[in-house]
Amino acid sequence: MSTFPCLDFDLKTPACVEWRSNDAAQYLVDPDPQRGRVTFESRFSHETSSASFQLHCPIRVKGIESQSHIIGLIHTHSIALFDYDENPEVPEIVRKKLNCRAVRLHFDLRQPLDLVASTAATEPVQPRKRLSGQAFDSLRSLSKTTALDVYISAREVSQAKLSAIREAVSQNTLQPLNSDTQAALASLYGGRGGKIISLPSQPHNSSTLPNDEPPSYADLEPPPPPDLETSSHSKSQSPPSVGPSIEQNDKKRRRLNDSSTSSEIDNDHDVWAALSDMRKEMHRLAKRVERLEKENKDLKEELEDLRTSCDKAIDTIDVDGAALLEVHEELDELKVHVDFLSHGGLDSDAEEHLVETVKNSVLTHILERGYNTKITIEKS
Structure with a gap:
């Protein structure tokens, strides 16, 4: 196989990923935070016929306070087919995100890609924010597919370089840049190391949210109905006739009703008094605003008059200054003339x-x- 060292290249560029799950198109476009970008990183050496391919998704995970990212590691030896399309039909969500002419890279894999997180992430790896949970769902689905499309800017890579990769894959000669997987993982995340992870499925009936927030009111079940047997049992043990007690209860209830009615009346009076005070205060504020607006208008008029006077004064100063300058010039000429005559000239x-x-x-x-x-x- 001929060598073309000029085709050796390193690539790191914003990307969007598309795959299919349950007969529907899925996308990895927006990471967390959304100001970050999903990136596609690749290294390729045509001379040694070796390459590496990675997808980086910024994301917040538990155990890491700062922003981190999860890597989608595409194993070089698992690539069964690589192809590209220089003029693809770009989905709308991808077109808006990249905002440039795109080229589509297609991968058919013998095994799904591996997800890699920093060794500092707690186990099991979970999202730290709600938006990270959405990115987690996309990564979880992506880790189960064996066919994916990666959209990148067409300016980032040439047809010759893509053709060299396609040729190496078709001839089954493409090798990983680093055959030692553990060494490759140890070199990630600035030398802190990475680990292959498996994202757990989010339980549908779990009431614990990614932020450990309480469930919403809509998710709460209604309280159980009262125990009818206990209620009937308590009624059955009550004495059959308690005439005087009932009368006393009626009197107490009437007194309670009377007191509650009087308290309601007092509350109504308090409300009306408060409303009246509020109305008076609003009227006073309206008068004050009207007075301030009038004063503001007068001040604007005075300011305009002052500005006009200043403009006139400036014009007068300019005229007087010009005249004064001419007088100075004439005085200078007269002084020269006098000096000349005084010396007999x-x-x-x-x-x-x-x-x-x-x-x-x-x-x-x-x-x-x-x-x-x-x-x-x-x-x-």
Whole structure:
């Protein structure tokens, strides 16, 4: 058989399990706690043609305070047929749980899988919570079947790897990764060890629930009827005629009735008084609520006015700030200009003005002298 080391793989992925019991489909989907996931774990070595397959179901069991899990151990040597379907018709309960495209792995077994629990679990292994009891029922049924389907995400494993497993099973060459069962059990649960268990059937007539809760009222039997013979016997031994006693009893009964009637009247008065007080208190509370609602409305209006005023003030501050910034800029320019002039400097405007003034003065002076010179020549 050729070797393909690239097909060696370890797989641990959420899964849903389906099998048939009493001609009806059964499912292991929701563990306890429900936020946990049923997982399918497998290891496969194509080179050595060995594999292991396990189902892990989170569950709460007695004897273990923390969350634990029960392992469904599929013995490699018991696999008579392995097949897979890449496009199966997925049941609705499985589709909702996995919420992805699924592939179906089918196992036909020569013997049912074994259930394994932690060695810390008390014997017999029992659920610690009511939801765990439901998962226990599913595991109990699963441990009796020899044909099961495991749904996993199609992204978790390739067709080549599944084909390699199918080929190894069909050629009857698939071997367990660990042939020593006791050593394999001892390595489970973080090295604390596991043990193969047998889940007891839940008695239908048992009044003890998984949480040791008392039975409901519907499950209680009615009390036995009174003993008629004893009653008739006591009547037969009573004296035949007791006239005065009967009259006394009638008087006592009337007095009792009168007192009971008066007590009932007093109770009625107390009830009506209490109802009246409650009505007054409700009316007072209603008035208070109405007043508080009005005050709340007024406060909301004042808050809205304050918010509007604040917005206007912010706008004014923004405008004043811009104006103040411009003043600061002009002051800075004026300061620079003053410093420049104080050091004997001339800016361009002042220099141009000075040149223009001197030029005009010189031209005026020249023109005036030329005019006077011309007049003198004419006189000579």
